[in-house]
Amino acid sequence: MTLLIPLFMFGILGLQTFLIQYTDVENAFLVVASESQKVLDNVQDELSRMPKNQDGNIEFMFDKLEKQKLEQRLSNIRTQILEEKITGLIYISDQALKNKKVEYYSKNPNNNVLLNKIKPSINKVLTDMFFVGRQLSTEELEFAKNNVDFNGFRISADKEIVEEGIGNTILSFLFTFLLYMSLLFTGQMTMTSVIEEKSNKIVEVLLSSVSSRELMTGKIIGTSITGLAQMAIWISPLIILISTTWFVLPPEFTLKLSMWHLLFFLYNYFIALITFLGLFATVGSIFDNPQDAQSGIWPIMMLIIIPFFIAIGMQTNPENQIARFTSFFPFASLIVMPARITLVDIPLAHLILSIIINIATMVLIFILAGKIYRVGILITGKKPKWSEVVKWFKYNY
Amino acid sequence: MYALEVKNLSKNFNGIRAVDHASFTVPEGSVFGLIGRNGAGKTTTIRMMMNIYVPDNGEVILRGTKIGQEFKNKVGYLPEERGLYKKMKVLDTLLFLAELKGKTGKDVEKKAYEYLKRFDIADRKNSKVEDLSKGNQQKIQFIAAVLHDPEFLIFDEPFAGLDPINTDLLKDIILEKKAEGKVIIFSTHLMDFAEKLSDHIAMIDHGKIILKGSLGEIKTQFAQRNVTLEAEGDLSFLDRAGFVEKVENFGNSFGVRVKEASQTQELLKLLVQNNVRVNKFAANEISLHEIFITLAGKDSNIVK
Numbered sequence: 001m002t003l004l005i006p007l008f009m010f011g012i013l014g015l016q017t018f019l020i021q022y023t024d025v026e027n028a029f030l031v032v033a034s035e036s037q038k039v040l041d042n043v044q045d046e047l048s049r050m051p052k053n054q055d056g057n058i059e060f061m062f063d064k065l066e067k068q069k070l071e072q073r074l075s076n077i078r079t080q081i082l083e084e085k086i087t088g089l090i091y092i093s094d095q096a097l098k099n100k101k102v103e104y105y106s107k108n109p110n111n112n113v114l115l116n117k118i119k120p121s122i123n124k125v126l127t128d129m130f131f132v133g134r135q136l137s138t139e140e141l142e143f144a145k146n147n148v149d150f151n152g153f154r155i156s157a158d159k160e161i162v163e164e165g166i167g168n169t170i171l172s173f174l175f176t177f178l179l180y181m182s183l184l185f186t187g188q189m190t191m192t193s194v195i196e197e198k199s200n201k202i203v204e205v206l207l208s209s210v211s212s213r214e215l216m217t218g219k220i221i222g223t224s225i226t227g228l229a230q231m232a233i234w235i236s237p238l239i240i241l242i243s244t245t246w247f248v249l250p251p252e253f254t255l256k257l258s259m260w261h262l263l264f265f266l267y268n269y270f271i272a273l274i275t276f277l278g279l280f281a282t283v284g285s286i287f288d289n290p291q292d293a294q295s296g297i298w299p300i301m302m303l304i305i306i307p308f309f310i311a312i313g314m315q316t317n318p319e320n321q322i323a324r325f326t327s328f329f330p331f332a333s334l335i336v337m338p339a340r341i342t343l344v345d346i347p348l349a350h351l352i353l354s355i356i357i358n359i360a361t362m363v364l365i366f367i368l369a370g371k372i373y374r375v376g377i378l379i380t381g382k383k384p385k386w387s388e389v390v391k392w393f394k395y396n397y
Numbered sequence: 398m399y400a401l402e403v404k405n406l407s408k409n410f411n412g413i414r415a416v417d418h419a420s421f422t423v424p425e426g427s428v429f430g431l432i433g434r435n436g437a438g439k440t441t442t443i444r445m446m447m448n449i450y451v452p453d454n455g456e457v458i459l460r461g462t463k464i465g466q467e468f469k470n471k472v473g474y475l476p477e478e479r480g481l482y483k484k485m486k487v488l489d490t491l492l493f494l495a496e497l498k499g500k501t502g503k504d505v506e507k508k509a510y511e512y513l514k515r516f517d518i519a520d521r522k523n524s525k526v527e528d529l530s531k532g533n534q535q536k537i538q539f540i541a542a543v544l545h546d547p548e549f550l551i552f553d554e555p556f557a558g559l560d561p562i563n564t565d566l567l568k569d570i571i572l573e574k575k576a577e578g579k580v581i582i583f584s585t586h587l588m589d590f591a592e593k594l595s596d597h598i599a600m601i602d603h604g605k606i607i608l609k610g611s612l613g614e615i616k617t618q619f620a621q622r623n624v625t626l627e628a629e630g631d632l633s634f635l636d637r638a639g640f641v642e643k644v645e646n647f648g649n650s651f652g653v654r655v656k657e658a659s660q661t662q663e664l665l666k667l668l669v670q671n672n673v674r675v676n677k678f679a680a681n682e683i684s685l686h687e688i689f690i691t692l693a694g695k696d697s698n699i700v701k
Contacts, residue, residue, distance in 0.1 A: 196482075196483075197482075200480040200482070201476065201478040201479060201480025202480040202481055202482055203480075204444075204449065204474075204476035204478060205474065205480070205481075205494065205538075206497065207447070207449045208447050208449065208469060208474035208476070208551075209470075209494070209497035209498050210469070210497060211448075212449075378449070391411075
């Protein structure tokens with residue numbers, strides 16, 4: 001164990017770095033549109049010199065488009081964007097030649113990985129065009145130093161196109177942290193209470209009134225409901241924020257958030273509580289003191305910590321493969337999905353699939369936890385081996 | 398009518414047979430003692446009776462039907478390993494445990510207070526359990542077991558670690574509950590208590606029931622047929638008496654074994670009729686302790 005700890009620590013650090021840096025651009029198809037043919041030509045020229053990347057191929061289509069016709073164009077390609085046949089549309093207006101503000105319309109406007117690849121090319125074009133035949137003033141130098149600024153606009157199933165602020169990114173961090181902290185905290189608390197009941201022997205008195213399954217169910221459901229109420233209170237400012245006009249957020253913090261998001265978050269938290277409390281209670285029932293329990297608790301912590309890293313790492317591109325995969329993976333889904341749904345639109349079918357997976361996991365955990373719990377809470381004395389715990393499944397208690 | 402029938406209960410732990418086809422009956426209104434050495438299988442049997450352990454084999458019948466949740470509500474249980482929520486207040490603990498049995502309201506609270514008074518800890522009702530002495534914590538546990546006025550009281554080693562005053566208090570409660578017509582089942586390895594309190598017993602050893610029945614009958618059955626006799630005169634007539642099995646001469650005294658324990662009176666009569674001067678005539682009734690030593694001391698397998 002002594003030797004495993006450092007390995008384990010490095011493993012965690014490595015995994016964390018990998019997950020946060022892991023981003024993949026699958027093949028992207030971008031429409032570059034501008035009012036000026038010259039800009040288009042220059043951009044095309046510049047982009048064609050972009051080194052071919054191993055992790056994804058970006059294809060471009062160039063389109064001369066008047067500012068007034070932009071909306072028309074967007075509504076034409078809406079379906080293709082939503083189906084991801086077109087990754088997004090970059091619109092370089094004439095204004096951009098003065099302020100470098102470029103608009104980006106996409107289902108996933110926060111995809112910094114993709115944008116960071118094209119930014120230098122567009123920046124170079126805009127800078128070059130700006131400086132042709134000019135003397136440099138301070139202001140002009142300042143402009144030259146500025147990188148191109150992409151304003152993200154989210155294309156969603158709604159008709160409206162909303163400028164994307166960092167509000168949802170903050171919210172997604174917030175949701176992930178709240179989930180992570182409260183699951184760990186409530187879980188530890190439940191585990192301690194099971195260990196206490198076991199070690200101070202009151203459990204036998206309780207079992208003379210209720211069955212072990214009732215005891216476990218009551219404990220988990222009770223704690224989960226308390227946890228849910230607590231979480232509802234914590235996120236109540238958000239409810240007030242979106243349902244009233246009492247507070248006005250600066251535009252860069254604008255939230256794209258509906259009551260359904262919050263309800264989903266609360267529902268998801270409840271399922272997560274029941275699932276993880278089942279695991280924590282089981283570990284509590286196996287050991288009769290908190291020191292021993294630490295050795296049993298780390299696998300469960302991993303089930304929370306790894307998805308937490310994924311959810312945090314996903315902020316740069318919520319559509320990366322790990323994020324997509326883990327939002328359907330038992331346990332991880334409970335932490336990744338709420339963060340993802342805050343950042344991008346998830347198709348209803350995917351959402352329902354993840355809900356089904358999560359509920360199935362919860363039921364399974366409940367059944368297995370019950371089997372270990374009924375045996376564990378009556379066994380005190382030496383610390384059981386894992387092989388013994390496996391045998392408990394078959395016990396006829 | 399039996400209040401409780403235990404039929405063929407068996408339980409294995411990791412291949413070790415803790416209880417082996419145990420069967421016994423607990424009559425209505427009786428005080429029933431489950432006696433045996435440490436590790437004989439008493440607690441496992443009681444836990445199976447309480448439906449805390451599911452038996453591998455066999456069943457427990459409550460007045461004709463298999464026990465279930467209904468039984469749990471009728472039982473007051475004092476486990477061998479005592480424990481309470483340390484941070485909870487005394488009165489809250491009692492009310493909580495009563496509520497688990499389905500009893501709530503002012504009556505329970507009043508009753509809890511009465512019991513606390515009786516056990517001389519009424520002034521501690523708002524103290525935390527952890528602030529109480531161990532003896533006082535045990536009192537709380539007794540009260541918790543009887544507070545909801547159960548029909549059955551099951552005490553696992555109730556006298557373990559008790560001082561004489563608490564022991565007497567507990568004995569009083571057991572007898573009081575018996576007078577109310579409740580069924581009391583307790584396990585103990587202390588034969589004295591079993592003998593004084595119980596009217597029916599089952600003796601368990603190595604997971605097997607080696608003796609069971611009413612205490613009176615058992616004692617009669619095991620009553621010593623040996624009489625120690627110190628007498629002056631000719632005792633040869635004893636060899637001819639039909640009910641005498643054996644006469645041994647130890648020099649100063651004689652050991653006479655009669656065929657049935659009840660025939661010791663006839664022996665005395667015969668001695669007087671034959672003008673023997675009797676200096677000492679000892680036909681002691683056997684104690685449960687001796688029966689226990691006799692049976693459990695040997696290698697089991699002696700069933701009635």
